[in-house]
Amino acid sequence: MRDAYLTVTSVLMVILGLVILARTLPLGVHLQALLVGLGFVALGAYRLWFVAAYLWRRLR
Numbered sequence: 001m002r003d004a005y006l007t008v009t010s011v012l013m014v015i016l017g018l019v020i021l022a023r024t025l026p027l028g029v030h031l032q033a034l035l036v037g038l039g040f041v042a043l044g045a046y047r048l049w050f051v052a053a054y055l056w057r058r059l060r
Helices: 002-027 031-059
Strands: none
Touching: 002 031
């Protein structure tokens, strides 16, 4: 149950980061929005990498 929760929140973090970037970049480049958006995308992708590695090991 915990693994499913972490996977869902990781996907939502990537989506939220992309939404932050998509909504703020047309208004101009703001350092705080850029850091927060890229931070969410990077952390979500990092966590999803562990999910993919776990699934890859399990399927082998």
